[in-house]
Amino acid sequence: MVAHRIALIPGDGIGQEVTPAATRVLDVVGKRHGITFEHDEFDWSCARYRELGAMMPEDGLDRIRHHNAIFLGAVGHPSVPDHVSLWGLLIPIRRSFRQYVNLRPIKVFEGLESPVRRAVAGEVDLVVVRENVEGEYSEIGGRFNRGFPEEMAVQEAVFTRAGVTRVVDFAFSLARQRRGGLTSATKSNGIVHTLPFWDELVAERAESFPDVSPVSEHIDALCAKVVLDPARFDVIVGSNLFGDILSDLTAAVAGGIGIAPAANLNPEREFPSMFEPVHGSAPDIAGQGVANPLGAIWTAALMLDHLGHPEAAAEVEQAIAAVLARTRVRTPDLGGTATTEDFTSTVLEFLGS
Structure with missing residues (x-):
């Protein structure tokens, strides 16, 4: 059994909704491959900034420095200027941990026009x-x-x-x-x-x-x-x-920015790398349960690959592809009516949970 400790930062808006989808997928595929995940969740967000005047605490970087990876849901809210939220959380993590590669894979999936x-x-x-x-x-x-x-x-x-x-x-x-x-x-x-x-x-x-x-x-x-x-x-x-x-x-x-994953990599592995879907916090749909979790789930696959589990990563990506190719389950941003839970559950079905 291989154990990984993940710093989980759901963040703002739909980040709070798609991050649990990603962790559920990680737990299911991990169980099949002998991988366990310990998630340490941090409330670093614009909500924290409004309450305490900072996106994260002064010792925030030290708190996550020794994790195996960081998973970030989304950052941003209309009540906080974008440069404040970005430079208060995302950029300090990228630069302090020398995550000098931002990796963004893109493909056109069958069934997603x-x-x-x-x-x-x-x-x-x-x-x-x-x-x-x-x-x-x-x-x-x-x-x-x-x-x-x-x-x-x-x-x-x-x-x-x-x-x-x-x-x-x-x-x-x-x-x-x-x-x-x-x-x-x-x-x-x-x-x-x-x-x-x-x-x-x-x-x-x-x-x-x-x-x-x-x-x-x-x-x-x-x-x-x-x-x-x-x-x-x-x-x-x-x-x-x-x-x-x-x-x-x-x-x-x-087919849509909601499907895109990203990895902020420190290739030398001197520091933890950070993984984040790129769709943003989408405050206009936050709390409605219709956010597209595809980007977050694909991001989880990138994290699996980085952590040394390419077969598990491939299974997650194959499950995503199967949902799009073999079902009509689509969230509203992709022209459907499915909820976040609908899409996540369907991915888990194809993973054999």
């Missing part, structure tokens, strides 16, 4: 690798002359050789394990310093991966090509901003 005509089940299967701790989302900058006509805001992008190299190496290694194709997102024709530097490092690291075929695409043209011909892509690597945009775009191509 894409809004994009050429996005066909069995053909679209790609991964976006996003640099996760520097780039355009740096803390360097500020506001000046507030309230005066010459008021200004400055935000500095930070690209380091170490930061770019390590995420690009991860993407090349992943492409080598998949179909051997890597697309680098850039904009070096317009951004004169950071993106040419990015391009140079991608070309430099490509020499160490002769079995991978890299191409470079400007981000604007790349977004168009993802919509026009998504099946052509295997692994896409991009900066923090470009990877963020591409992740949501590819999720929409696959």
